[in-house]
Amino acid sequence: MYEWSEMERAIQDALRQFVDAEVRPHREELEFGDLPPYEILRKLWKTFGIDVMAADSIAKLLAKERAAETDDSARPRGGMGGALGGQAGMGVILIKELCRVSPGFVGAFGVSLGLGASTIMSRGTLAQKERWLPGLVTLEKIGAWxxxxxxxxxxxxxxxxxxxxxxxxxxxxxxxxxxxxxxxxxxxxxxxxxxxxxxxxxxxxxxxxxxxxxxxxxxxxxxxxxxxxxxxxxxxxxxxxxxxxxxxxxxxxxxxxxxxDGRDSAKSGFVAERTGVAAMALGIIEECLDQCVRYAKDRVQFGRPIADYQLVQLKLANMEIARVNVQNMVFQTLEMAKDGKQPTLAEASAMKVYSSQAATDVAMDAVQLFGGNGYMSEYPVEQLARDAKSLMIYAGSNEVQLTHVAKGLLGR
Structure with missing residues (x-):
């Protein structure tokens, strides 16, 4: 079973410190002041050396392909995993830590790299890759799909x-x-x-x-x-x-x-996008659970912390169950990545449906646990409830995902 390594836990702590210092203070500005996320993302890339690693990795990939132009069988294949250093665990940690505060950040860089740059990487000529990828992988340029x-x-x-x-x-x-x-x-x-x-x-x-x-x-x-x-x-x-x-x-x-044709490149992007939703959901669930545990211990009603009441305990327990289930899905994907595999489209759709629904349920329960405070935009659970709902539509509506799951079972 996959577990976070000591190195990954250290990266998680460092990312959490960055998010607390550079993202949380801008939460309201991002929500209500129309502050685009790109400069903060570029600072993140530079702080952790992701821009340097990505630039070095893509340069090596392109050099290898340049040398193999006369031997198509030696040409590098696949998406942006290699261009970003192939650090699947680090990528998941980055996603979930950003999603604890502002899930939209992940949508912004995820589409730019995971869909835009990956499509160019998998389908472009060498000249096209040299033209567009170096700027995209470092976030010097932003991509859309x-x-x-x-x-x-x-x-x-x-x-x-x-x-x-x-x-x-x-x-x-x-x-x-x-x-x-x-x-x-x-x-x-x-x-x-x-x-x-x-x-x-x-x-x-x-x-x-x-x-x-x-x-x-x-x-x-x-x-x-x-x-x-x-x-x-x-x-x-x-x-x-x-x-x-x-x-x-x-x-x-x-x-x-x-x-x-283009249908194939689009469908290959769907798997990465939908498994990525599970990592996003995990970040939302973790943040809601942490916020609710602290609030339940501190909030006193009828002379007792609300954590003493069984209905509140039930909500917290269900949140933890959701966290464990979604984390296990994410870990399974990371385990597959170690062996160079990825889920099928049907499996990715199943992950997307379950995790997005779980995140939405947890976030709405968090709003309920906070009561009137949870309905106020001053408290982060209000924002996370809105953002979690987006995951049920983002990357393909959950209703359509269920058809992919069924088709996978029926071999269609």
Whole structure:
């Protein structure tokens, strides 16, 4: 069974000190003052040397691929695990410690690295990787990953209306994306679009993947949305109006790809994103439990600490059970990562459903335990309840995840 090592516990303590010093003091500003998270994240990267490790790792990967250009079998494969040093345990600790205070931070860097940079890493040519990855892995540049549209949420591929049509050697992109994490501020955006060849029925068209830089003519990044939660993770719309793209912006620089079309790269990102939700949920649960234990000991009603009352004890016990269950899911994923494996899409969806529901239940119970204070934004459990609810929709609604679980069981 996986357990935190002494080194990982030391990293956890150091991260918790950073969060207490650099994130907690800005909690209200992040929630209500529209403070983007990126400079704090860059400071985090520099403080712990993540930027240096990532830059060194990606440089070595690209050098290896450069040397292996004539031998495709020697080319490095996979996502950003290697580019970030392959420290799965450290990544989980980073996620959960940030989520104890501001889960939106994880959405911001998680999408930039885990979806945006990973897609370029897994599908891009060497030239494309050299062009975009060094800035992304160090957070010098922020990435976005644009799949969802106003009329295509759960049916992201079938209902996609964003199109790319051939025009000589170029492509012309038209359409709109919405609910795009980092969309308002992203420097680099991975965009999925259907190839409009004028012949193939809309639902059957090939999905192509492009990389856009901010400021391209015809590419507009909307202002951040106002949301129920995840306020430290800016979300917005993207608009494409006759955006001309050279073939150098088509990932792989070909419409044919050894990994299939854009659907495959999107689905591979879903596993990492959904298992990541479990780590996010664990951070929320841990913080709610710690807050509630302290409050129950200190809050006196009818002459006794409320911790003396069995109904309060029941809430605390159920929170601990949720913590243990979600932590075990996270540990199982880390154990698999040590062997170079990852959960199936169905398993990742099951983890996402259970952990997001558990975090939401724990956070709502925390609000109830705090009573009137829990309903006030002055107390962090109010924010965590809103943020936990986001996890039930984030990375694909829980209802749709259940269909993936069922399909996995039925072999479909």
């Amino acid at each position: 644009a799949l969802t549209e106003p009329d295509s949420g759960s049916d992201a591929f079938g209902s996609m209306k964003t199109t790319a049509r051939r025009d000589g050697d170029d492509y012309v992109l038209n359409g709109q994306k919405t609910f795009i994490t980092n969309g308002p501020y992203a420097d680099v955006t991975v965009v999925y679009a259907k190839l409009d060849d004028g012949v193939t029925p809309a639902r059957d068209r090939k999905i192509l993947t492009f990389v856009l830089d901010a400021g391209l003519p015809g590419f507009t990044q909307g202002k951040p949305f106002r949301k129920m939660g995840f306020h430290s993770s800016p979300t917005g719309e993207l608009f494409f109006d006759e955006v001309r793209l050279g073939r150098d912006r088509l990932l792989g620089e070909t419409e044919e790809h050894d990994a299939g």
